[in-house]
Amino acid sequence: MKAQVFRGVNQLSYEEIPVPALEPDEVLVQVRVVGLCQSDIKKIRYPLYEPPRIFGHETAGTITAVGSDVMGWQVGQRVAVMHHIPCMRCAYCLNDNFSMCDTYKNICTTAGFAPSGGGFAEYVKVPGHIVRNGGLIPIPEHISFEEASFVEPTNCCLKAVKKAQIVPGQTVLITGAGPIGLMFVMLVKAFGAKAIATDLLTSRIEKAVSVGAEAAFDARDPNLREKIYALTNGMGVDVALLAVPSEKAFFQALDCTRKGGKVLFFAEFPDEVEIPINPNILYRREIDLMGSYSSSYRLQNLAVDIVFNRRINVQALISDHYPLQDLSAAVERAVSPTPETYKILIYP
Numbered sequence: 123m124k125a126q127v128f129r130g131v132n133q134l135s136y137e138e139i140p141v142p143a144l145e146p147d148e149v150l151v152q153v154r155v156v157g158l159c160q161s162d163i164k165k166i167r168y169p170l171y172e173p174p175r176i177f178g179h180e181t182a183g184t185i186t187a188v189g190s191d192v193m194g195w196q197v198g199q200r201v202a203v204m205h206h207i208p209c210m211r212c213a214y215c216l217n218d219n220f221s222m223c224d225t226y227k228n229i230c231t232t233a234g235f236a237p238s239g240g241g242f243a244e245y246v247k248v249p250g251h252i253v254r255n256g257g258l259i260p261i262p263e264h265i266s267f268e269e270a271s272f273v274e275p276t277n278c279c280l281k282a283v284k285k286a287q288i289v290p291g292q293t294v295l296i297t298g299a300g301p302i303g304l305m306f307v308m309l310v311k312a313f314g315a316k317a318i319a320t321d322l323l324t325s326r327i328e329k330a331v332s333v334g335a336e337a338a339f340d341a342r343d344p345n346l347r348e349k350i351y352a353l354t355n356g357m358g359v360d361v362a363l364l365a366v367p368s369e370k371a372f373f374q375a376l377d378c379t380r381k382g383g384k385v386l387f388f389a390e391f392p393d394e395v396e397i398p399i400n401p402n403i404l405y406r407r408e409i410d411l412m413g414s415y416s417s418s419y420r421l422q423n424l425a426v427d428i429v430f431n432r433r434i435n436v437q438a439l440i441s442d443h444y445p446l447q448d449l450s451a452a453v454e455r456a457v458s459p460t461p462e463t464y465k466i467l468i469y470p
């Protein structure tokens with residue numbers, strides 16, 4: 123089969139490799155669509171992982187083989203594939219902190235080499251642990267593979283929305299209106315809260331409004347703070363979700379958040395970035411700073427419901443389609459987006 127093998131920083135090689143052999147409790151999925159995630163881009167462009175590896179984790183496809191011990195799954199079924207599932211037993215899992223579980227972090231799907239997702243290949247092997255514990259999600263007939271590939275990123279965004287305890291009637295600032303920021307806009311609206319988005323690109327500012335933001339502004343607008351306070355009865359937003367790794371965006375968000383509000387880091391910053399902050403800002407204004415990484419097992423059914431019942435319109439986020447062969451070009455496009463680039467999907 124063909125796969126895009128990570129051979130070193132910025133070196134993707136389109137290679138012929140063996141189709142993974144199945145253990146009795148494993149399932150083989152033919153990848154039909156895989157979303158290109160910001161985290162894939164980081165893994166390809168920075169020296170974070172030892173090569174060779176095959177990344178890609180927002181995977182949807184068709185089951186083409188099942189091991190002899192597998193119950194309940196048949197060849198031909200359409201499925202979304204989750205690339206990690208927690209152990210449900212460790213101290214982290216028992217505290218609903220699944221994304222910190224070692225099992226969650228370590229065991230994942232693979233197309234070959236060290237397990238790393240494996241979506242950027244024609245076939246991906248799903249380990250027994252994931253098959254048995256809810257990591258294969260059947261796709262209903264009326265839902266496309268493209269839509270199904272959004273279950274994983276929707277869960278990640280949903281986890282942040284839940285962690286920040288966003289409730290109906292609140293106002294939420296979302297910094298960055300790329301594919302993630304726009305998904306936040308949709309989710310915040312679906313939860314009955316108002317979204318205000320910022321970005322630097324006019325096209326993204328307009329897009330944010332078209333997918334449901336109450337208002338969207340240029341992040342460089344000198345009157346941004348006044349405009350946001352005017353929209354929130356002079357209080358500031360209840361929650362700010364940082365969907366860009368920008369120090370400026372952080373301070374802007376902090377400045378626009380009401381007393382007692384929350385600022386949540388979603389975008390991953392480069393490791394060398396340090397943000398100096400006066401602790402009294404947090405003390406006197408009782409601002410909570412928080413982070414949210416990856417998805418939550420607890421929210422899996424809700425994420426599935428949101429995507430499969432079209433409670434948000436994930437199709438509005440799709441902008442580009444690339445064959446697997448052109449993954450490097452897709453990464454380039456994501457790094458230097460056109461005004462109309464949002465979610466990029468890859469087709470083996």
Ligand SMILES: [Zn+2]
Pocket residue numbers: 159160161179180274275
């Ligand atoms: Zn992802």
Ligand SMILES: [Zn+2]
Pocket residue numbers: 208209210211212213214215216223224225226
């Ligand atoms: Zn665990």
